[in-house]
Amino acid sequence: MSAAAGAERAEGLVEGRSVARRGRPRSEEVRARIFQATIELLEERGFKELTIEAIAERAGASKVTLYRWWPGKAALATDAFLGVAGPLAPFGHTDSALVDLREQMVSQMRVLAGRWGKIIAGLIAESVFDPEVREAMRTRWLEPRRAEGRKVVERALVDGELRAGTDPEVVLDALYAPLYWRLLLGHAPLHAAFARQVWSAALLGIATDAARARLERPAKAKR
Amino acid sequence: MSAAAGAERAEGLVEGRSVARRGRPRSEEVRARIFQATIELLEERGFKELTIEAIAERAGASKVTLYRWWPGKAALATDAFLGVAGPLAPFGHTDSALVDLREQMVSQMRVLAGRWGKIIAGLIAESVFDPEVREAMRTRWLEPRRAEGRKVVERALVDGELRAGTDPEVVLDALYAPLYWRLLLGHAPLHAAFARQVWSAALLGIATDAARARLERPAKAKR
């Protein structure tokens, strides 16, 4: 709710039609300057060192204006980031849903390794502490991407590329968690090759045929 | 360095032998009370709401004493947690290294779902912001566990349970990242079953035999 702030006062939406409100309208220019300053400071200092006062100063705005539209720096930062971070890494539509998944993983990896990576890591980390950030990141960042991914996984199931009974949620966690994990921890590089390795491991499995045969029937049945 | 603080002043270590220093020795009782208070407050309020002043008050200690031994709340919290979080989830040693991995994943999942889960999540999140916390968590929490896991993975390779050429680092990320991912995001429950599903997916693969055959030779070669 507060995460989607930055509107709904000078201009109300009633049944889709914009209703002109009385009084001075909100300055879109100030709003833009605030977002600009927020993104800049987010890149320069990171979320932890970000302060409302610094944003106000750089944006040439008043603290009061910031607090009028956002409850705090967490909501403002998520709003600013989610505003500029639109599609970013869409899915393709080749013959194979599995290949589409792989290519999107590679794209996603490039996003995480690039300019937005630090900001994304900071917001995800902050979401551990702040329920509003968690909600915003979940509904506006992760879930939209998961929804797309879920569709692709389900297509793979329908097409017989994935084993029947496979849980799409588990698939999505298994594929994407390692990418974010390396982003957050920074214990290993964020190469595109890593995304492909994870994809390959999850899809084909890493066990040998011998081990696979043994594991699929844990009992010592010969056949 | 500061993470392993809390010693090395009143009692120096010279070539392994403890050398008596002059002056009043450090009070182990105060140290214990500080750790106790830190853990309590960490569980009650979480890392974000933790303050040095609250710790000092509950421990009946002086702020000066805290700042003498730790540079800030991050170092103190990691020290306190890592002090009590010892082995926690060891590996077994059955015939199959893969089974050992699975069982340890289930144990680890129980740890994450339990009393320490919130604290661990907070410290990992903080590690995104604070390089010292990252270093401490990496070298004292993750890496020891990874080292154990790496040995088990290598045993699986030697035993022919894993395909030759499999990168142990990728395996560890693929297996454990999803568990921590759910801990951090909280978008899905932390059931033991999930750990088994991830294990199973990574080991056996989730692709159907038909898709597997196609993916293993991307060219349209018939044979």
Place this chain on the structure above:
DNA sequence: ATTCCGAAACGGTACGTTTCGTATTCGATG
């Protein structure tokens, strides 16, 4: 009349530091 923006000031919290008095140990001296 209503709503917005900016400037300034405010009380509050926690930070990290300094100062001071006191307590506890060691080493040296007698």
Place this chain on the structure above:
DNA sequence: CATCGAATACGAAACGTACCGTTTCGGAAT
């Protein structure tokens, strides 16, 4: 063995700083 001084630790109090989130006021735009 007893005592003294140096060194180190602990606690209490106070301090300046940074940023928080809020209030008040004056002016601007519909």
